[in-house]
Amino acid sequence: MSGKVTRRRFVRGVSSAFAASAILDLPQRTVMANHEKKVRLAFVGVGNRGTGLLKTLLNLEGVEVNAVSDIRRAHLERAQRLAEAKQGKRPVGYGEGPEDFRKLVLRSDLDAVIVATPWEWHTPMAVAAMKAGKYAGVEVPAALTVDECWELVKTSEETGVPCMMLENVCYFRDMLLLLNLVRQGVLGEMLHCEGGYQHDSRAGCFDDKGNFDDPQASDRGLGQLWYTPHTVRRNGNLYPTHPIGPIAQYMNIERGDRFTYLVSLSSKSRGLNLWVENKFGPAHKNARLNYALGDINTTLIKTHSGCTVVLYYDTQSPRPYDLGFRVQGTRGIYEMAKDSIYIEGLSPHEKWEAIETYREKYEHPLWRTLGAAAQKHGHGGSDYVTLHQFVKAVRERNQPEQDVYDAATWSVISPLSEKSVAQGSAPVEFPDFTRGKWKTRKPLEISS
Amino acid sequence: MSGKVTRRRFVRGVSSAFAASAILDLPQRTVMANHEKKVRLAFVGVGNRGTGLLKTLLNLEGVEVNAVSDIRRAHLERAQRLAEAKQGKRPVGYGEGPEDFRKLVLRSDLDAVIVATPWEWHTPMAVAAMKAGKYAGVEVPAALTVDECWELVKTSEETGVPCMMLENVCYFRDMLLLLNLVRQGVLGEMLHCEGGYQHDSRAGCFDDKGNFDDPQASDRGLGQLWYTPHTVRRNGNLYPTHPIGPIAQYMNIERGDRFTYLVSLSSKSRGLNLWVENKFGPAHKNARLNYALGDINTTLIKTHSGCTVVLYYDTQSPRPYDLGFRVQGTRGIYEMAKDSIYIEGLSPHEKWEAIETYREKYEHPLWRTLGAAAQKHGHGGSDYVTLHQFVKAVRERNQPEQDVYDAATWSVISPLSEKSVAQGSAPVEFPDFTRGKWKTRKPLEISS
Numbered sequence: 001m002s003g004k005v006t007r008r009r010f011v012r013g014v015s016s017a018f019a020a021s022a023i024l025d026l027p028q029r030t031v032m033a034n035h036e037k038k039v040r041l042a043f044v045g046v047g048n049r050g051t052g053l054l055k056t057l058l059n060l061e062g063v064e065v066n067a068v069s070d071i072r073r074a075h076l077e078r079a080q081r082l083a084e085a086k087q088g089k090r091p092v093g094y095g096e097g098p099e100d101f102r103k104l105v106l107r108s109d110l111d112a113v114i115v116a117t118p119w120e121w122h123t124p125m126a127v128a129a130m131k132a133g134k135y136a137g138v139e140v141p142a143a144l145t146v147d148e149c150w151e152l153v154k155t156s157e158e159t160g161v162p163c164m165m166l167e168n169v170c171y172f173r174d175m176l177l178l179l180n181l182v183r184q185g186v187l188g189e190m191l192h193c194e195g196g197y198q199h200d201s202r203a204g205c206f207d208d209k210g211n212f213d214d215p216q217a218s219d220r221g222l223g224q225l226w227y228t229p230h231t232v233r234r235n236g237n238l239y240p241t242h243p244i245g246p247i248a249q250y251m252n253i254e255r256g257d258r259f260t261y262l263v264s265l266s267s268k269s270r271g272l273n274l275w276v277e278n279k280f281g282p283a284h285k286n287a288r289l290n291y292a293l294g295d296i297n298t299t300l301i302k303t304h305s306g307c308t309v310v311l312y313y314d315t316q317s318p319r320p321y322d323l324g325f326r327v328q329g330t331r332g333i334y335e336m337a338k339d340s341i342y343i344e345g346l347s348p349h350e351k352w353e354a355i356e357t358y359r360e361k362y363e364h365p366l367w368r369t370l371g372a373a374a375q376k377h378g379h380g381g382s383d384y385v386t387l388h389q390f391v392k393a394v395r396e397r398n399q400p401e402q403d404v405y406d407a408a409t410w411s412v413i414s415p416l417s418e419k420s421v422a423q424g425s426a427p428v429e430f431p432d433f434t435r436g437k438w439k440t441r442k443p444l445e446i447s448s
Numbered sequence: 449m450s451g452k453v454t455r456r457r458f459v460r461g462v463s464s465a466f467a468a469s470a471i472l473d474l475p476q477r478t479v480m481a482n483h484e485k486k487v488r489l490a491f492v493g494v495g496n497r498g499t500g501l502l503k504t505l506l507n508l509e510g511v512e513v514n515a516v517s518d519i520r521r522a523h524l525e526r527a528q529r530l531a532e533a534k535q536g537k538r539p540v541g542y543g544e545g546p547e548d549f550r551k552l553v554l555r556s557d558l559d560a561v562i563v564a565t566p567w568e569w570h571t572p573m574a575v576a577a578m579k580a581g582k583y584a585g586v587e588v589p590a591a592l593t594v595d596e597c598w599e600l601v602k603t604s605e606e607t608g609v610p611c612m613m614l615e616n617v618c619y620f621r622d623m624l625l626l627l628n629l630v631r632q633g634v635l636g637e638m639l640h641c642e643g644g645y646q647h648d649s650r651a652g653c654f655d656d657k658g659n660f661d662d663p664q665a666s667d668r669g670l671g672q673l674w675y676t677p678h679t680v681r682r683n684g685n686l687y688p689t690h691p692i693g694p695i696a697q698y699m700n701i702e703r704g705d706r707f708t709y710l711v712s713l714s715s716k717s718r719g720l721n722l723w724v725e726n727k728f729g730p731a732h733k734n735a736r737l738n739y740a741l742g743d744i745n746t747t748l749i750k751t752h753s754g755c756t757v758v759l760y761y762d763t764q765s766p767r768p769y770d771l772g773f774r775v776q777g778t779r780g781i782y783e784m785a786k787d788s789i790y791i792e793g794l795s796p797h798e799k800w801e802a803i804e805t806y807r808e809k810y811e812h813p814l815w816r817t818l819g820a821a822a823q824k825h826g827h828g829g830s831d832y833v834t835l836h837q838f839v840k841a842v843r844e845r846n847q848p849e850q851d852v853y854d855a856a857t858w859s860v861i862s863p864l865s866e867k868s869v870a871q872g873s874a875p876v877e878f879p880d881f882t883r884g885k886w887k888t889r890k891p892l893e894i895s896s
Contacts, residue, residue: 060573069770182714192743198775261872263711263875265711267639267754267755269779274778293638296640296776300873305716307716308714308742318778318780318791319780319781319798320800321798328767330718330766332766333766337783342766342767350767351768424776425709425748425750426875427711427872427873
């Protein structure tokens, strides 16, 4: 879909995803009427991650950044300078405290707001953006609690404004290649997938004195210390969306199938205590702190159709980075650990083949088109493709490929896993955020 | 331990593992009094697997096979010929029906009985051997139900006769290298392990007409068809001991730690239906049969000390063979899929190293001693080492390294996983087969 955008098309695009809702009766104020060529954006949160996204976004065609917000003056001004240098026009800054984003979203020169703040702010900011009629593009996870997930869904349904969680692993080159293989039936019917956020993040949990409670740490480039309190009070899979995003797409979750329940199990917690003890001595208060988060969390998910998923969250043990994907169907299996695939009838009998073997034939059209430009940008080019697809949806007034139901369903794994862990791995049911629409929603298309 | 065996030593050897039991008061008839040099064995079940074990065993020093049993005349005679050719003496055959083993175990010229029959017979045969005062060496799994597990334990305790489940993966070269690494603290404190029996076994589930109920199939070399009915009526992890054996040793299970509960999840069942459909047409009765066993079962186990385990059972989908081990502690991680290890402070920062890097320094003493001889035999030499250690325990009148508590705890995962799957992945508690002795039993030594 491309070409000239009309209001009718926007309404149709949005409404197709909310067929059973009252979307067609939406009051006109909630519908953007941007007929200009450029997609006009704001960034809320321009720390490490937000600045990375901003730099990538400024390389897309047909965008302009009209506002930025951050509670850190230095970050705010860095973002303004970056945007001005690239686009000639300096975005307006919003830096008057943590609630200043509420003024930003009311601007009339914005089509969309990108949120890259600490986790606690994702839902409030996305909700404020949608209520002001702006597409919300929100970093992962989109929400931290079941209530927040519902708030995102209800806000999007009630306002008619889409919300895309910017899950970039869905746009990794190999993940898209696999989506293409799955859609073309090469792996057969889906049976089982695995993946994990397996990334030694201990070094980012403490400053140079072994603390995480210095309110100025962010000014010293220590942008992740806001995460550490999560490890003190929460135990489960705190960051499930990177692995579950592609898996949910392969399994048509909320688009023909759905997650029904999960069980979750965490190991003992040793990593952060040992890290502080080794770096700052056994007497340091954080060497003796009681961290709730087990070092390795494993979560099993079942789908309505009978597929199974294993998710790992493994961030405080020494290990090389590894997303650990496994994608298995009735005709074959992919394993990221081996960078290999086996397809019955195509591969030599019971021999793994390099995934490269299938690159030329099954490269996803998005990567054929965008690959050359994307590869200069973050996370193997996936940030570029993610923002490209978000901007495309905004420009065309369509639902993004990852919509608010995906955001809610992928994010809700965290609070559900925490509940299961707290209850000795008891099964915990998924809410049906689509309220039955998963049965008729169409599988994600192979976009080109 | 080696040298001359005395009755006192046998009693001491056995009793050390049953310190809290009434072992010292055992009636004398249950204690073997073999002072001869040769370890005298019988084989019950000499189909594919039993014959493979027999061939390996006949290459060990100081053994003789005095009896063999099988319900198939051809198998029985093949085993007799093999033994006679090697040792000059033809073992007596027991082939008068499935209960003829009960006569075999009563022979006075036996120290031990090796059981390699279909699964249903493992516990009855091991129990009969122990009751007749003979060490039981039983193929995996040792038992199919919780009751059978208890029967093995109680029989061994009451008779004072050891039972070793012949779990050969514990004796794989790399698994022993890892045991050595773990014992020496190189991986730190254990946190998490994974492994699976992941082996496309579809072809062995049906004969050349797509059936599995031909009582003569075994005579045609189709020795595994007895397995297929398990897939029709059971859903869970039907074959957990290969992966759990080494993992339990790394985690000191029943020797300082214990499994507390598991949760289990199975995918839909497609593989066997599709196999028959593709080979024999959609109208074949077995293409439409309702197989209970899900294609991929995943089971999570928690230990008392807070370690976690993931087990896979994946036997009816197209895939290369893979035991998929992962062994993770506070200082490092091993992944079989990568044939690699990462050890903080030793490996380059966040870079995997080939496991070979650590071979010379950490090769297990057993493999240094036996490796050259072992490698000519089955399963990478592990069958040789397994039988070597079983025979050694019999000769020295000691408990084998894998004792009856290991046999019960590793085997019981099957029925517990079936229960969890049937209850929607509800947590299921492990019985404590040691009745508290796990707290004081010593970790497995690095034997040489």
